Amino acid sequence: MKKATVFGDINVDVLMSISRYPKPGEDATAAKVVLRPGGSAANTALALTKLGVKTSMIGRTGDDTWADIALEPLAKAGVDIRHVRRDPEKPTGLIFIPVTGSGERTMFSYRGANLMISASDIEPQTLANSSILHLSGYNFLVSPQKEASFRAVELAQDMGIDLSMDIGTVPAAQAKPELERILPLLNLVIIGSDEAGDLLSSQTPEEAIPALLKRGVSMVAYKLGQDGCIVADHTGTYRLPAFEVETIDTTGAGDAFCAGMLFARLHDWTIPAAGRRANARGGLATTVWGGGGDMPERGEVLNFLQMQEFERTKIGENKWVGEILSVLRRYN
16 A cells, blocks of 8 residues: 655644624624644645545644644544654644635634754654655745755655645745745645745746646646646646535645545546546535544545536546546445
8 A cells, every 4th residue: 555644734723603704803703613633734644544545644743732632633543643743842733713604714823833843853764665745835934844844855855755745825925945946856736826826926827837847847736726626747737627515614625635636646547537536525625614534534535426427417527537436446
């Protein structure tokens, strides 16, 4: 079985259901509050494990109760957390997430102990037996986490391990030199329009995708939100529509999309099938509150795609769903 290693933030998400955002200085109440394990990388690792991929996590938490909330669901799901360190001085990262009735969320992040992982924490055995190393772009914002990430990239290259990155909006704007240094080494890039605008000065996917491929990226997954995605490599480009779902909360949808792309790459799927798989995983993640342990299991994804196989009628769509199903059934 191929193994994935995910390196990035581990947090606790505090989600609050609100009717509207208050004006500055106003008070507001939440109809519901939910605690979930979170962090882009941790969500991706958990989603991968739920898909049946052997997954290891690299990161740092505080030595506090928040860490127990963040790490217990990872361990329970089967994520290998041996390379997650507990920091005695910095608290675990926290993210406060107001969610409106439409499912849109806004994040207020305190990254805490995540930033304190150092290059000395990254050793060859940290990546042992991995087929792919997935990085969050947020890793490259602040030292010493930034140096630890460059160390992980260096080791992955020496060990013949593929590299993947979810760019992220803030890193695209604030860590452009670091990300440009990494781009030529990446086998897979997951990016959206805001990130492409800041990182590549590209206003459209038709500009951004060729620019990334020209810089040496092997495969691009360009997120279009409710419009689906575009996936491309040097053999072709495919625009793939989203699946229709009843959205409750968009938190973790991008991380689930990443997991879908990583799963497909690990199993050598065609890029159109990879994009459809990622769309399904990301869409289903919006039907539950938060990311973390409540994200749908592999069997739920299979059932969802089986329904789509019968309901889709547009020319060219069913064959991608069928290809996904033929592979997924081998893993169930």
